Amino acid sequence: MRLSRFFLPILRETPKEAEIASHRLMLRAGMMRQEAAGIYAFLPLGLIVLNKICDIVRQEQNRSGAIELLMPTIQPADLWRESGRYDAYGKEMLRIKDRHERDMLYGPTNEEMITEIFRAYVRSYKDIPLNLYHIQWKFRDEVRPRFGVMRGREFLMKDAYSFDVDQAGARHSYNKMFVAYLRTFARMGLKAIPMVAETGPIGGNLSHEFIILASTGESEVYCHKDYLDFAVPDANVDFDDIAGLQGIVDKWTSLYAATSEKHEASTFEKLSADKQVSARGIEVGHIFYFGTKYSEPMKAVVAGPDGAEKPVHMGSYGIGPSRLVAAIIEASHDEAGIIWPDAVAPFKVAILNLKQGDGATDGACEKLYEAFRTRGIDVLYDDLDQRPGSKFATADLIGVPWQILVGPKGLASGQIEVKKRSDGSREMMNPEDAVMRLSANP
């Protein structure tokens, strides 16, 4: 992408409403724009990142055997009357009427609808287990939205729903998501720790929140330090290996880890002092097993081998991709701006033409730009007619992992400078070597 043809409205000054780093940086880097309290438009740079996050989420959901569909944002109220949640959900649910005065709502979650879809088609135990997910915008009319997309009212959520014949099956489905989540967050460069959690209005009795540690997090959390060094299952993990998967989950739940709601100080304090981590955290995922809470009232039943119909055992599993954009920034930034982990970086490489209009630098930049493009590397070419200082500031702000500085100084000896955003290290090299180096492991 040529910066001169991109839409990147960066701000030099911080809008006054932004208190925390991710909110500030997302506004300054031209990633999003607030349209109302807790409601944001994603601008091109923000959307690229959001899509990369969704890609990773999708890949890991698919790897675990979950199947993607897409449900609507607007739902009929009658579905929610069946489950009893139309009255129970309260003011967080945005209720609307259509032109025929029918009660509708903007979905805060999709248990009812997925159960309706399931019961419409699935009749036999032979057709399950089944895990269906979608990535769709949700609306929860939060009392007090804040911190940008960290706690917005409209937010993107990946929500998966599992259906099993019995509790043991549901447990395995739960474990699949547990392991998929470990992999998902690790691929984004995050250390997410599963913590025992309250089940909230979703219901059920087995639940973990996936929390990343960050000083600006909204939850108080307590955990064993060793979790920070646990190895995440690799891509070859066998999701059909019931015992193997249970082993992974057992390991990841063997040590103390709880949010403040479930915190037991007496247990926590028995850990040796150097293993006690008491911190703030950001919830980036939440998984639940809730049995027949919805299948029973909504009559989602399957016939067993004996012909008897029984309600299915369900679980639901959420990840907030829009919140993850902010969470990743909270976990990875410095004074100058964002530092994107490679996997979600909007561009891997930024070429900075330090003397736009100069034949030598223009030529070298164009050649580099073409070389990266033909190799399929996401590259941003800063071809604006601006001074070097502002180009450095922009590149640092938007957090591209690798910056290639092309100026007369280096070109005099046929070299360009490669700067690594994460640690600021720089190295002079030939353009060809830079292309080789940065194309090596995509």
Place this chain on the structure above:
RNA sequence: CGGGGCAUAGCGCAGUCUGGUAGCGCAUCUGCUUUGGGAGCAGAGGGUCGCAGGUUCAAAUCCUGCUGCCCCGACCA
């Protein structure tokens, strides 16, 4: 939902107390000079002062009502 605050140009702000026809920095546009960490000079454009009433010869400024947004707390992917 309780408590506090803010609303003036794209962004950050001054002007409001003490009423007199709106200003600063950055950004934008034009020209020239610059070019390795947010350039300099000269010029230009851009605002029904959140909305609606009221007081007054005159309202960004005073009064009343409304709306939006932010922060702290209680609740939440």
